[in-house]
Amino acid sequence: MGAxxxxxRKYTRDLTGVxxxxxxxxxxxxxxxxxxxxxxxxxxxxxxxxxASLDGFPFNFNPFDHLSVVDYGDVxxxxxxxxxxxxKVEKHADTILKQGTSLLSFGGDHFVTYPLLRSHHKIxxxxxxxxxxxxxxxxxxxxxxxxxxxxxxxPREDIIVLEK
Numbered sequence: 001m002g003a004x005x006x007x008x009r010k011y012t013r014d015l016t017g018v019x020x021x022x023x024x025x026x027x028x029x030x031x032x033x034x035x036x037x038x039x040x041x042x043x044x045x046x047x048x049x050x051x052a053s054l055d056g057f058p059f060n061f062n063p064f065d066h067l068s069v070v071d072y073g074d075v076x077x078x079x080x081x082x083x084x085x086x087x088k089v090e091k092h093a094d095t096i097l098k099q100g101t102s103l104l105s106f107g108g109d110h111f112v113t114y115p116l117l118r119s120h121h122k123i124x125x126x127x128x129x130x131x132x133x134x135x136x137x138x139x140x141x142x143x144x145x146x147x148x149x150x151x152x153x154x155p156r157e158d159i160i161v162l163e164k
Contacts, residue, residue: 004042004045004046004049005045005071006022006044006045006048006069006071006106007048007049007051007052007064007069008048008049008052008053009022009064009069009070009071010070010071011070011071011072011073012070012071012072013072013073015070015072015096015099015101017068018068018069018070018099018101019067019068019069019101019102020067020068020069020070020101020102020103020104021069021070021071021072021096021101021102021103021104022069022070022071022072022104022105022106023041023071023072023073023074023075023092023093023096023103023104023105023106024040024041024042024044024045024073024074024075024105024106024107025041025074025075025077025089025105025106025107025108025112025116026038026039026040026041026042026074026075026077026107026108027075027077027085027089027107027108027109027111027112028108028109029079029082029085029109031109031110031111034109037107037108037109038108040106040107040108041074041106041107041108044106045071072096075088075089075092076088077089085111085112085115086114086115086118087115088115089112089115089116089119090115090116090118090119093105093115093116093119093120094119094122097119097120097122097123098123103116103120110131110133113129113131117129
């Protein structure tokens with residue numbers, strides 16, 4: 001059956017000549033009342049194997065003829081230390097982005113976006129976020145709390161935030 005990698009791409013941490021590294025962030029401890037998003041990266045990889053060998057890409061070409069894409073594996077998180085999530089995800093993303101490789105990440109809950117934005121900002125400077133969802137993820141908070149609904153609302157000095 002082969003390894004359960006994203007679109008059956010090669011598992012590797014060697015990013016030499018790689019255009020896109022796919023990584024998972026299996027975390028959902030910052031969400032309220034909806035656990036299970038930690039299984040998202042595994043579910044996406046499992047579903048992707050169904051289409052990995054299809055000739056019928058909707059673009060009339062195989063994107064892997066033009067891009068080198070690898071499965072970099074998941075961010076390793078110790079669930080006994082959730083306070084380390086931002087540092088762990090940001091460091092993981094930094095490692096990929098600093099090599100000039102684009103990053104495609106699959107989460108967990110929305111909170112994983114926060115350290116990813118910080119990492120991308122270090123490489124690319126000011127960036128914008130367009131977030132599509134069925135509900136608002138811009139909860140007002142005290143400026144200290146970080147969860148899946150508050151990290152897109154400011155004030156925050158470490159990322160550029162939406163204006164109220």
